[in-house]
Amino acid sequence: MQDHIRQLFTENIQTMIATGEALSAPIENAAASLVNCLINGGKVICCGEGASAALATHFAQLLLDQFEAERPCLPAFALLSNNSSLQPGNQDNPDHLARQVRALGQAGDVLVAISMTGEEHNLIKAVEAALTKDMTVVALTVDNSGELSGLLGNQDTELKVPAHRPARVFECYTFLLHALCELIDVTLFPQQGDL
Numbered sequence: 001m002q003d004h005i006r007q008l009f010t011e012n013i014q015t016m017i018a019t020g021e022a023l024s025a026p027i028e029n030a031a032a033s034l035v036n037c038l039i040n041g042g043k044v045i046c047c048g049e050g051a052s053a054a055l056a057t058h059f060a061q062l063l064l065d066q067f068e069a070e071r072p073c074l075p076a077f078a079l080l081s082n083n084s085s086l087q088p089g090n091q092d093n094p095d096h097l098a099r100q101v102r103a104l105g106q107a108g109d110v111l112v113a114i115s116m117t118g119e120e121h122n123l124i125k126a127v128e129a130a131l132t133k134d135m136t137v138v139a140l141t142v143d144n145s146g147e148l149s150g151l152l153g154n155q156d157t158e159l160k161v162p163a164h165r166p167a168r169v170f171e172c173y174t175f176l177l178h179a180l181c182e183l184i185d186v187t188l189f190p191q192q193g194d195l
Contacts, residue, residue, distance in 0.1 A: 015161075015168040016175065022162050027176065030138045030157040031183035037110040037136065038188065043075035045105055045135075047097050047126050048114035051170060052140075053081035055114050059177040067181040071189045079104075079126070097126035107134035114173060115139060116166060118146040127151050140173050 034044060044063055046056035056078040063076035079100045101111060111130040115123050118141050127137055127148060137156040141149055143164065152158055161172045 011165075012168060012171055015163045015172060018162045019172050019176075023159055023176075026157050026159050027179060027183070030159060031180055031187070033136050033138060033157055034110055034180060034184055035187045037108060038074055038184070040108055042106070042108040042110065043077070044110050044112060045077060045079060045101065045130075046112040046114070047079040047123065049081065049120045049122055050116070052114040052116055052173070053078070055170070055173055055177060056112065058174075059112060059181070062177070062181045063184070067178070067185055069185060069189070071185060074184070094121050095125050097122045098129040101126050101129040101133065101135075105130055105133045105135050109133075109135045111135050111137045113137060113139045113148070115141050115148050116169060118142065118144070118148040120148075124148055124151065140176060142169055
């Protein structure tokens, strides 16, 4: 059992190292997109499906409240996932995220889309809606992330985690979102001191 526990930690560390080596420039680009959005009066809209919806909510809450240091609130929110719908007969609406993007998103906003497969229909539709509204997209994806990756343009950023095991991907996504929070904070609020 202890060997298995040590193997889990080793696998996590190896995945994190590979992700750091592969994504340092894209993480910098994503942070710059988010900072530019916020400086120019835009807002950060986050979305995901399933467990990724919880990460989207977590990221939005960290921006709205604070990450590690007290600072002004930043305009961010997470879209309601389909299982949050109280509307009868609306449980299987394939456009529930896209409808929210169309209603709430504006040019200059950033959509943070968190995908575990790159094939989630609702996320694909949300990204398409964001692009038609001239929003920038920051997408957290995995290798072989399919249709979602193909939608992204030069102004968008893809943080493609080099892992396939869902637990390791989720752990990387959490770290990436925390890294983005820290980069936003140190850029926008350098007077808050070292974190």
